[in-house]
Amino acid sequence: MxxxxxxxxxxxxxxxxxxxxxxxxxxxxxxxxxxxxxxxxxxxxxxxxxxxxxxxxxxxxxxxxxxxxxxxxxxxxxxxxxxxxxxxxxxxxxxxxxxxxxxxxxxxxxxxxxxxxxxxxxxxxxxxxxxxxxxxxxxxxxxxxxxxxxxxxxxxxxxxxxxxxxxxxxxxxxxxxxxxxxxxxxxxxxxxxxxxxxxxxxxxFPKIEKRLPRYIPEEVMQQLNQCLDDVAEPIMRMVLVLQECGMRISELVNLSFDCLLQDKSGDWFLRYYQFKMKKEITIPISREVARVIQEQQRYIRKHFTQKEFNYLFCANVGAVRPDFVPSPHVMLRKTLPNHLNRLAKRKNICVNSGNLWHFQTHQFRHTVGTRMINNGVPQHIVQRYLGHESPNMTSVYAHIHDQTMKEEIAKFQGKVVNIAGQVVEPNDLQADIADLQWFKKNIHAQALPNGSCALPTISQGCPHANACLTCTHFRTTSEYLAEHKQQLEQTNQIIQKAEANGWVRQIEMNQKLKTNLENIISVLEVDANDA
Known part of the structure; x- marks a missing residue:
C-alpha cells in the first residue's frame, strides 16, 4: 500500500x-x-x-x-x-x-x-x-x-x-x-x-603528442581588458570570472545563482559543479571577483524571479546579436566566444606578430593554470584549484615556464574571533582546508596587520577609518596574540594619562578598546594553550 x-x-x-x-x-x-x-x-x-x-x-x-x-x-x-x-x-x-x-x-x-x-x-x-x-x-x-x-x-x-x-x-x-x-x-x-x-x-594507433597549454599571450589579455567596456555587462563579467577562476565554459554557463560562499575570516569562495569530473569543488576568489558575481546576481534579480531562473548567467535573445537582451535560459557555450571574437575583430586584438587573435573559452583555463605555476603555486594546489583528477593533468602547465617554487607557509590554524571575543563560525564552508587556505593567504590575501576584515564586498569602503578594533567586521586569530597584548598595554597607559588629565572622550573611546582587547586576548589565550 x-x-x-x-x-x-x-x-x-x-x-x-x-x-x-x-x-x-x-x-x-x-x-x-x-x-x-x-x-x-x-x-x-x-x-x-x-x-x-x-x-x-x-x-x-x-x-x-x-x-x-x-x-x-x-x-x-x-x-x-x-x-x-x-x-x-x-x-x-x-x-x-x-x-x-x-x-x-x-x-x-x-x-x-x-x-x-x-x-x-x-x-x-x-x-x-x-x-x-x-x-x-x-x-x-x-x-x-x-x-x-x-x-x-x-x-x-x-x-x-x-x-x-x-x-x-x-x-x-x-x-x-x-x-x-x-x-x-x-x-x-x-x-x-x-x-x-x-x-x-x-x-x-598513433603516438599521441603531448599538447602544451593554449594560454592567451599577455599582450592579448591586456588588449582584451582595455576593450571589455565595449561588450555587454554579462559578457564582461563572464570574462572576468574566467580570467581568475579558469573554469570550463560548461561550468561557467551553469553556475548556480547562489555560488558564492564566505568563510569565517570574511574571504570569498566560489562553489561549482564540474561536469567532466562529476564532482563539486570550492575555490577561493578575490574580493574583486566576488563583487563582479554580486553585480551579476543583482542583474539576474532585476530581470527574473528565482522561480523563473536560478542560474548566475542567462542567455541572450538571439545569440548572434551584439547587444544583450536577457532570456531565462542557460547560455549556449558558443555565445561567449562569438562575442569575444567579434570584439577582437572590431578592436583589432592581435598578437605581437600582427595576426588577429581567435578566442576559445578553454584558453582562459590554460592561462590560469600557467600563471599559477609560474607564480610558484605548488602543483598539488593548482591541481586542487582546477579540479584535475590526477597530477598528470596539471603537470602539462609546468612545461611552459620553470617553476619558481616557494616554501610552504604555515597552515591556517586556530579560532577566529571578532572584537567581542566571540568565535566566528564558517558560513556553510569548511574553512580549515589547508590547500585552499594556503592559496587564499598567499595569492588573494587582504589582511590587516593584526587580523583580517570581513566587511562584505558589496559595501562601499570601510566607514571606520583606522578603528578596526571597534569594528564588527574585524576578525583575528591567535597568531596575532602578541600584538594584541602589546596594544592592550599601550591602551592602559593612554587611559591612565587621560584619567589624570580629565579627558572624558579619550577615556570613553579607549575604555571600549580595552574591553574589546581583553575579550579577544582571553579567548585567544585559551586557543593557544589548547594548541
Missing amino acids: MQNQQVIQIQNKVSQFINCPKCKSTSFRKNGKNQSGTQIYICKQCNKTFTPEARNLAQEQYGIDVNPKSEYSKNVWDCRALGVDGGVGKSSYKLNFLPIKQDWIKETAKTYLKVCLSSITFASVQEKLGSIRKLSKFLSENYPDVTPEEIDRNIITEYTIYLASQKLASSTRYKCISDAKLFFDAAYQYQWLDVRRYLVRPED
Whole structure:
C-alpha cells in the first residue's frame, strides 16, 4: 500500500506525460540522478531507465513527441524525441546518419549506437558517429563497392594512412581508430556483420603528442581588458570570472545563482559543479571577483524571479546579436566566444606578430593554470584549484615556464574571533582546508596587520577609518596574540594619562578598546594553550 502511494506521489510531481518510453508502463521507481541533477527512474515492467523531466521538456518546450520506436527508424535522431538527456549546455541534439553512404554501415551504426546510448553520454555517442562517418567517407572514396567480409588488414592500414593525410591531431586520429575498432569488434561479437576478428590492432594507433597549454599571450589579455567596456555587462563579467577562476565554459554557463560562499575570516569562495569530473569543488576568489558575481546576481534579480531562473548567467535573445537582451535560459557555450571574437575583430586584438587573435573559452583555463605555476603555486594546489583528477593533468602547465617554487607557509590554524571575543563560525564552508587556505593567504590575501576584515564586498569602503578594533567586521586569530597584548598595554597607559588629565572622550573611546582587547586576548589565550 505504501509503495503504491509513493508511485502516485512521484507521478503527480513529474508530469502527466510520464510513462516508460519503451513499454509505456506507469509503474516505476527512482534510480538516482544523472550528472546534470535530473532524476532518473526505472520501469518495473521492462527495467528501462528514463528521465521524465527530459520527456516533459521535449513535449512542452520543443513541441517534440517522445517516441523512441519511431525515432530509431529515422536517419536523423533527436535525443529529445528519444527521451535521452542531451547533456549540459548542448547546442546540438541530433545524430545524423545521412552522410553514411553504405547501407550496411548505416544500419549497423544505428544498432551499435542505440546500444551505446544506454551506457554513455549523448555527447560521446555523437563523437562515435563522427568517427564512423569518417570511416564511411574513406571507404566510399577508395572502396565504393566493398562488402563487410572484404574488409581486411590492408584496408585498415590504408585507413590509418588516410587519417594521417587529413592533417588531424594525433589525439583525433587515435579516437577515430579506437572508435573503428570498437565498432568492428561489436559487429563481430554480436554477429551484426560478417567481418573478420581483430581488424584493428595496437600497432595501428598513433603516438599521441603531448599538447602544451593554449594560454592567451599577455599582450592579448591586456588588449582584451582595455576593450571589455565595449561588450555587454554579462559578457564582461563572464570574462572576468574566467580570467581568475579558469573554469570550463560548461561550468561557467551553469553556475548556480547562489555560488558564492564566505568563510569565517570574511574571504570569498566560489562553489561549482564540474561536469567532466562529476564532482563539486570550492575555490577561493578575490574580493574583486566576488563583487563582479554580486553585480551579476543583482542583474539576474532585476530581470527574473528565482522561480523563473536560478542560474548566475542567462542567455541572450538571439545569440548572434551584439547587444544583450536577457532570456531565462542557460547560455549556449558558443555565445561567449562569438562575442569575444567579434570584439577582437572590431578592436583589432592581435598578437605581437600582427595576426588577429581567435578566442576559445578553454584558453582562459590554460592561462590560469600557467600563471599559477609560474607564480610558484605548488602543483598539488593548482591541481586542487582546477579540479584535475590526477597530477598528470596539471603537470602539462609546468612545461611552459620553470617553476619558481616557494616554501610552504604555515597552515591556517586556530579560532577566529571578532572584537567581542566571540568565535566566528564558517558560513556553510569548511574553512580549515589547508590547500585552499594556503592559496587564499598567499595569492588573494587582504589582511590587516593584526587580523583580517570581513566587511562584505558589496559595501562601499570601510566607514571606520583606522578603528578596526571597534569594528564588527574585524576578525583575528591567535597568531596575532602578541600584538594584541602589546596594544592592550599601550591602551592602559593612554587611559591612565587621560584619567589624570580629565579627558572624558579619550577615556570613553579607549575604555571600549580595552574591553574589546581583553575579550579577544582571553579567548585567544585559551586557543593557544589548547594548541
